[in-house]
Amino acid sequence: MSIIDKTDAVLEPESVGFEGPLLDVRDLHVEFHTRDGVAKAVNGVNYSVDAGETLAVLGESGSGKSVTAQAIMGILDMPPGRIPRGEIMFRGQDMLKMSEEQRRRIRGRKIAMIFQDALSSLNPVLSVGYQLGEMYRVHEGLSKKAAKAKAIEMMDRVKIPAAAARVNDYPHQFSGGMRQRIMIAMALALEPDLIIADEPTTALDVTVQAQVMDLLAELQREYQMGLILITHDLGVVADVADKIAVMYAGRIVERAPVHELYKNPGHPYTKGLLESIPRLDQKGQELYAIKGLPPNLTRIPGGCAFNPRCPMAQDVCRTDVPPLHPMTAPDGTELVGRASACHFWKETVNG
Amino acid sequence: MPEKTAEPEKNLTGKTTAAVPVPAAAVEAGPAPDKARSLWSDAWYDLRRQPMFLVSSLLILLLVVMSFAPGLFTSASPRDADLAAHYLQPPNWSHFFAEDWLGYDGQGRSIYARIIYGARASIMVGLGVTILVTVFGTLMGMMAGYFGGWIDSLLSRLTDVFFGIPFLLGALVILTTFENRTVWVVILALAFLGWTSIARVARGSVITVKQSDYVVAAKALGASTSRIMFRHILPNALAPIIVVATIALGGYIAAEATLSFLGVGLAEPTVSWGVDVATGRSQLRNAPFTLIIPSVMVSITVLSFLMFGDAVRNALDPKLR
Numbered sequence A: 001m002s003i004i005d006k007t008d009a010v011l012e013p014e015s016v017g018f019e020g021p022l023l024d025v026r027d028l029h030v031e032f033h034t035r036d037g038v039a040k041a042v043n044g045v046n047y048s049v050d051a052g053e054t055l056a057v058l059g060e061s062g063s064g065k066s067v068t069a070q071a072i073m074g075i076l077d078m079p080p081g082r083i084p085r086g087e088i089m090f091r092g093q094d095m096l097k098m099s100e101e102q103r104r105r106i107r108g109r110k111i112a113m114i115f116q117d118a119l120s121s122l123n124p125v126l127s128v129g130y131q132l133g134e135m136y137r138v139h140e141g142l143s144k145k146a147a148k149a150k151a152i153e154m155m156d157r158v159k160i161p162a163a164a165a166r167v168n169d170y171p172h173q174f175s176g177g178m179r180q181r182i183m184i185a186m187a188l189a190l191e192p193d194l195i196i197a198d199e200p201t202t203a204l205d206v207t208v209q210a211q212v213m214d215l216l217a218e219l220q221r222e223y224q225m226g227l228i229l230i231t232h233d234l235g236v237v238a239d240v241a242d243k244i245a246v247m248y249a250g251r252i253v254e255r256a257p258v259h260e261l262y263k264n265p266g267h268p269y270t271k272g273l274l275e276s277i278p279r280l281d282q283k284g285q286e287l288y289a290i291k292g293l294p295p296n297l298t299r300i301p302g303g304c305a306f307n308p309r310c311p312m313a314q315d316v317c318r319t320d321v322p323p324l325h326p327m328t329a330p331d332g333t334e335l336v337g338r339a340s341a342c343h344f345w346k347e348t349v350n351g
Numbered sequence B: 001m002p003e004k005t006a007e008p009e010k011n012l013t014g015k016t017t018a019a020v021p022v023p024a025a026a027v028e029a030g031p032a033p034d035k036a037r038s039l040w041s042d043a044w045y046d047l048r049r050q051p052m053f054l055v056s057s058l059l060i061l062l063l064v065v066m067s068f069a070p071g072l073f074t075s076a077s078p079r080d081a082d083l084a085a086h087y088l089q090p091p092n093w094s095h096f097f098a099e100d101w102l103g104y105d106g107q108g109r110s111i112y113a114r115i116i117y118g119a120r121a122s123i124m125v126g127l128g129v130t131i132l133v134t135v136f137g138t139l140m141g142m143m144a145g146y147f148g149g150w151i152d153s154l155l156s157r158l159t160d161v162f163f164g165i166p167f168l169l170g171a172l173v174i175l176t177t178f179e180n181r182t183v184w185v186v187i188l189a190l191a192f193l194g195w196t197s198i199a200r201v202a203r204g205s206v207i208t209v210k211q212s213d214y215v216v217a218a219k220a221l222g223a224s225t226s227r228i229m230f231r232h233i234l235p236n237a238l239a240p241i242i243v244v245a246t247i248a249l250g251g252y253i254a255a256e257a258t259l260s261f262l263g264v265g266l267a268e269p270t271v272s273w274g275v276d277v278a279t280g281r282s283q284l285r286n287a288p289f290t291l292i293i294p295s296v297m298v299s300i301t302v303l304s305f306l307m308f309g310d311a312v313r314n315a316l317d318p319k320l321r
Helices: A003-011 A065-073 A100-106 A128-140 A144-157 A176-188 A206-223 A234-240 A258-263 A268-275 A315-319 A345-350 B021-028 B039-047 B051-068 B111-147 B149-164 B167-176 B183-210 B213-220 B225-262 B273-281 B289-316
Strands: A023-034 A037-049 A054-058 A081-090 A111-114 A194-198 A226-231 A243-248 A251-257 A325-328 A334-340
Touching: A023 A065, A037 A054, A037 A065, A037 A081, A037 A226, A037 A251, A054 A065, A054 A234, A065 A081, A065 A111, A065 A194, A065 A226, A111 A176, A111 B213, A128 A144, A128 A176, A128 B225, A144 A176, A176 A194, A176 A206, A194 A206, A206 A234, A226 A234, A234 A258, A243 A258, A243 A268, A251 A258, A251 A268, A325 A345, A334 A345, B039 B289, B051 B111, B051 B289, B111 B149, B111 B183, B111 B225, B111 B273, B111 B289, B149 B183, B167 B183, B167 B225, B183 B225, B213 B225, B225 B273, B225 B289, B273 B289
Parallel strands: A054 A226, A054 A243, A111 A194, A194 A226
Antiparallel strands: A023 A037, A023 A081, A243 A251, A251 A334, A325 A334
């Protein structure tokens, strides 16, 4: 039993012959120990992504969607952060039980991440070609020259005009959209199995958002990757996602295939989010907003975390934490892939 | 920054790898305003336009040449003493760059030759200490800043202990224990005491850079710890370190002169300005030039390095632009 055999088993888990979801997050808890107490950022999140599938994780700031992604990537700052419970199964292997070196080998090669602000996510003193080529040099041991050729090829892939001429330019010489393309190229360089995109279009101009989203969706189809798209923008999600998980105060409050969620939300929070999108046909009317603020994570309200802001809250909401109920149609047939963590999901769907 | 998505070069529009060396060569050609500009090329662009930088770097260049090839400046030897002929002979200002230009000292040695040959000690001490201090201080500061936790506590306390030793007093104590004080002994003694300021600056700078998104992104894309430290953090944390190092360089030269003057730095037969100031002191009343000329050289040298450091700081600190 040599060490090399062991790492190879981790690097090529396909050889194990594992059947099941690509990534399966089970009952994940993340907390941060701060001076004000323990901030419970993630409280029992479950979700899974298959190859070629896009999961959109939706939620306000502080809902725990980015923290979940950081826990999956293994880039949480661990002295304040802690993962008391949960499993992150990647191809059937729990990444939380792996050594730091094993996780590092997965990062970039098997799971890659795209960040919100591409300017600050690119190293200002290195040319983009160097940073892109670094992926090939570090992970595949290519020579400088070969890595640069690959970098140009990748820049072409993400549709950067005159890639060969711009490969030696520095990040600040690119526009926001182009920079995000470079981030995407870096994440896709090694054709990972899973991409986590943390608000990839938030920092971009509206006109560029759609282009970048389309590019991401197109490349995902081409490579048959799993994609976790973290966003607070409902408009971005509709076109690209297959299924949606809505997060609130570190929990998933609703899960649904994308179009059904828009058509018929099963949780008052989702409903509130959808109603607060400005619409042309309601011009002149007051825009709906969910009352109140997201809860302080060190003092999450008892019962359903959404109850202080919920228009439908009853006494039971203040005492009992609603489990994630699988949803059924009025005639009793199961709605595939739908679930809602609301005591009154039936009333929400029908009302 | 001008947006250049529509690059006009028609020959580069293809995705053939053969086109790669062309832009590479273009970048190395220099920082033309519309070509790729990094922090460093920007700084260089700024520096070339600063008179303070030009003057100080010319002086420094002159001093460096002087220290490596003193024979270019004078044919006289700094150790030829002819008491009978030249005892305290005053400067002859009309004999530019001649042996008797700056006069002779109390042992009948040409002051001009001693000034030329004395540059080597100052420059060697200045550069040697700065290099040692920068390498060691940066490593210590980077480890403390990057790893944090108990490593940081340990290294930072160690830094504090060394920082607490008064520089001159510490150097005095160390150097008096050595019988034979060569330039290398002085360099090591000063470096031993001087690395703390660099370590502190490096630690702070690394902590700032460590939190930036591109470091997290590099980590998320699978870079190893050493690659993150040396490829992603160090180049971005280097600017303040270089600024402190160049400014400190002048201080080390002054420290060497001070220690030599006090009789614990370099000693005869090593030729050093500090030694000359010390010997000139006894002749202050009857031949003040034996004291003043080497003192002025120390001042000019220290001043050039301080100006150089200032210019570099102005160029590297974007907030001062």
